Amino acid sequence: MANYTGELPLASAPTLKLVHPTPKEKLDMWTENWKVWGTSLSLEDYIERETHLADIPPTRDGGVTHWILTDPTLPPDARPVLSFCESLRRRTFVSLPSGEAQEGIVHGIGSVFCAPAYRGRGYATRMLSDLGPILNTWQKEAGKSHFSILYSDIGKKYYTSMGWLPFASSHVSLPPAASPATNGGNGDKAEGVKLLYEEDLKELCELDESYLRNEVTKTAKSTNKPAVAIIPDQSTMTWHHLREQFMCSKMFPQKTPPTIHGAISTGEPGLRVWIIFSRVFYGPLANVKSGNTLYILRLVVEDETDTDENAQKLKSVLQVAQAEAKEWELSSVAAWNVGDVVKRLLKRTGLEYKFVDRENDSITSLMWYEDGKGDADSVEWVGNEKFAWC
Ligand SMILES: CC(C)(COP(=O)(O)OP(=O)(O)OC[C@H]1O[C@@H](n2cnc3c(N)ncnc32)[C@H](O)[C@@H]1OP(=O)(O)O)[C@@H](O)C(=O)NCCC(=O)NCCS
Incomplete structure (x- = not known):
């Protein structure tokens, strides 16, 4: 230089x-x-x-x-x-x-x-x-x-x-765990949950985008504030997955890079819960201090109600994430800024988890170019999740 x-x-x-x-x-x-x-x-x-x-x-x-x-x-x-x-x-x-x-x-x-x-x-x-x-x-x-x-x-x-x-910078953290969903590599046969592969993402991202568009309009009206969202489109997911693929090929030269990109509960459209995730490595494997994490890039609960059925669906997709974290030697699973309904559902899952309010790292920050202060009290950021990270 x-x-x-x-x-x-x-x-x-x-x-x-x-x-x-x-x-x-x-x-x-x-x-x-x-x-x-x-x-x-x-x-x-x-x-x-x-x-x-x-x-x-x-x-x-x-x-x-x-x-x-x-x-x-x-x-x-x-x-x-x-x-x-x-x-x-x-x-x-x-x-x-x-x-x-x-x-x-x-x-x-x-x-x-x-x-x-x-x-x-x-x-x-x-x-x-x-x-x-x-x-x-x-x-x-x-x-x-x-x-x-x-x-x-x-x-x-x-x-x-x-x-x-x-802006909001919290996450829920779950430990890696062997899961009934992927145990033995027959995850597709596990009841109530399906693994997501690359070819499944386009349709789900498009559907998510249509839901999000409505949610942004609704949020602006109900809060009487500007509402913004970054779109969790397939292209954004691809960026994370290509980065993940590269890292896995270097960290695990003897393994085929991961093809499982998420999980979805089975059943009727409109009532499903799904997650799209990515494995992120910051430092050497087998060192908890590295903070290597399986990030849930996006969590979608199609019918946002606090019911036992939804809790079971959330549990089944999170168990896939936990199993993948174990498989790829990551120290935790993290989902950013989960909403109130998900918080209530989490309680019902019986899974072990904790909430973390970040003060130093990955502080989501926004500069507003329109009228008003543009702080977290005056702008609603909908779907402030890991997929938007850069
Ligand atoms: C952060 C960084 C870009 C700042 O560059 P810089 O040209 O020295 O910054 P400036 O001179 O404009 O500002 C200096 C101020 O940055 C802040 N700062 C720098 N590093 C910091 C850190 N790790 N934590 C908190 N504040 C920090 C301090 O307020 C510092 O003021 P001080 O010198 O009075 O302590 C540089 O330290 C760097 O490259 N760090 C390593 C990479 C990194 O952490 N990047 C930021 C990722 S979000």
């Missing part, structure tokens, strides 16, 4: 701009931030993953944008990269109390990074302060952005000071 030999510029210097890195600058950044985020992979595998993830269907053709803060009057590849991040584009529904849900886009900021040699000088703050307003109109040909998001792993203060305000 190019280093300044002279004095470092002030973060406020007008010569500094937000631009896109060259391929070499990107490589240099990944090499640097591998030291923070790559501990479960070799450097070579980490770079292979980042390169791969920038060139898959959901991110190709502008789905991901890389940003750096630098002095663009200096020659590319020889200028200092003072800070780095990326933004991922996702689809949204936004509804005002007086209207119907309209489709738009959101940019989610990820991989915010400043090399150790440049830290504490305000460069990342400058990059993000410039980026916030840019994302309001970035790729506007793809749709209107009413807000942008990020997930802070450094607490609530830093990003709040720049206008990304904290």
